[in-house]
Amino acid sequence: MSSLEHISIRVHSSRAHKCEDEKCPRPSCYKAYGSGKEDAPLCDVAGFENCRMKLLRHVSFVDCPGHDILMATMLNGAAIMEGALLRIAANESCPQPQTSEHLAAVEIMRLQHIIILQNKVDVAINQHEAIRKFIEGTVADGAPVVLISAQLKYNIDVVCEYIVKKIPIPERNFISPPNMIVIRCFDVNKPGFEVDEIRGGVAGGSILRGVWKVNQYIEVRPGIVVKDESGNIKCTPIYSRIVSLYAEQNELQFAVPGGLIGIGTTMDPTLTRADRLVGQVLGEVGSLPEVFVELEVNFFLLRRLLDVRTKGSEKQGKVSKLAKAEIIMLNIGSMSTGARVIAVRNDLAKLQLTSPVCTSKGEKIALSRRVEKHWRLIGWGQIQAGTTLEVPSVHVLLCDL
Structure with a gap:
């Protein structure tokens, strides 16, 4: 397996807003902002500059690379997705070798809500029919195809509107014991830190069900995996405690399903260094699967x-x-x-x-x-x-x- 297949999944979050004035024209009335703490930015559409933007939804994105040697990374990221943006370059023939593979992965992971982005329309726009033919008979059949230019930020407001209207918020389970798939983990300590400055390992992922709270005790399975002299595998679950919860730069006291969460723990940071716990499951003590x-x-x-x-x-x-x-x-x-x-x-x-x-x-x-x-x-x-x-x-x- 190529070492490139261990590249981390890139994640980031955004907020979808809409102008509070119903007269503000579509799609310009929709806009995406970073997930900072500013709650109500002003509209930037001419004639509506004094209107506030209403927060409609927080959205977390998992950026899955398209190169063939990174297919495993793409499948890992798809495990926590609830919708998909399938980006296709307008200046290349459709489908490219990995496009069919990615669409099949979307079907395998049971994603029903798909928006297709025909990118680089500032260069070429002559493949719309090829895209329609490509998705015919698949889970993406009938999905909207939005012409965009990421470089020029053309039609990004249209994408924002489609995300809000076409990808429904799924039902969440807040009652069951909390459970989370780890898709990233890392050591936040810098070389030269003093002993009393060292912080525990951080795990990132999406909560599947339940609610996490600061100071809650957690279990990670399989945990530490070793082979004895006879070749038999043994695993020791990691038991730890939550010391912080983050959504982007926003510190939380509790976290619920949906979006991407960073969990600061009391774990030895060497256990979380370089994505060592990716693929493991983090949950309430005694509640995890076998x-x-x-x-x-x-x-x-x-x-x-x-x-x-x-x-x-x-x-x-x-x-x-x-x-x-x-x-x-x-x-x-x-x-x-x-x-x-x-x-x-x-x-x-x-x-x-x-x-x-x-x-x-x-x-x-x-x-x-x-x-x-x-x-x-x-x-x-x-x-x-x-x-x-x-x-x-x-x-x-x-x-x-």
């Missing part, structure tokens, strides 16, 4: 690699059946892990994982295979059963700072 080392999945394979330009014969583009002892890559939530195929029968496969995964039965997964030195999406599946790892139940705080 940790699996083997999975039984019901799977479906694509007939062909999605618009991948392969060299040589036509057969190279076809997706062959899973073979016993083959190594594939799985994306489960925000975790990317290798897996060895132990057995295959019809559309059922038993897979031995390279790294243990905290997940649940019924969870959807993406399957990728190494093709010409890159991991290519070949299908998806659903977890039916598996072999779990015994997890120590001793509740201790690791390096509580």
